[in-house]
Amino acid sequence: MATGRNGRWLFPIIGHMGICTSAGVIRDFAGPYYVSEDNMAFGKPAKYWKLDPSKVYSCGPNAWDTAVHDASEEYKHRMHNLCCDNCHSHVALALNLMRYDNSTSWNMVTLCFFSLLYGKYVSIGGFVKTWLPFILFLGIILIVTLTLHMR
Template identity: 85%
Template sequence: MKDRWFFPFIGHMGICTSTGIIRDFAGPYYVSEDNMAFGKPAKYWKLDPAQVYASGPNAWDTAVHDASEEYKHRMHSLCCDNCHSHVALALNLMRYNNSTNWNMVILCFFCMLYGKYVSIGAFVKTWLPFVLLLGVILTISLVLNLR
């Protein structure tokens, strides 16, 4: 998951193959391979391959591949069909945790709950711009209300 300035709790998202290659829906009709759209991940959520209920020895990689192939033919939509949707499709195809109800809202929530920052620097880089922006907005609001 990659950080965002305005909504750091959402971020950009990709999913790894079993060999650690990250696939992410990086833009219209484009799924990148091991080169995330906004740089290296700042946060990750380690999934358990034992939770894959799809059949076959390569079910994880097949699901990631099939989701990526599908998203190579889709237009990117910030609110409706985005990087989170791509990951959700992969999890639905593999029936991760015996579920086919994965979506971008659930993924965002689970990443907030179970995600870990790759370093303290990644945490600071994720949250500092947001906190500074919030501080500026609050300061301006207070100054305007004092008048």
């Protein structure tokens, strides 16, 4: 699974998320009725979490790819909703379909938590692109707040 950088300056730990096929092709729910293939909505991934294909609970050799395909086909018919039905939900459905780690309770919250816990940045640049805008935004708020309190 790969998570990509995006413009979420307020919540950089959330980010945009996609899931790879066994061949490494990233699928992501990029907008209403659209799942992109190897062209993430907000650019190349800045962070990734490598999942273990042996944790897929299924008999077939293509269980991983089938689950990613089926989740993507489902999301091609859905309206994107930033809070309730989004890129994280798409990935959660794929993991639930493949019963990853013997679970069918994957959701946006668990994915954010595990991505934060197990995710790795692709480079120092990925880390900087993820956190620098947020830190600058907080710095500006701090400077404005201190300036207003000094008056």
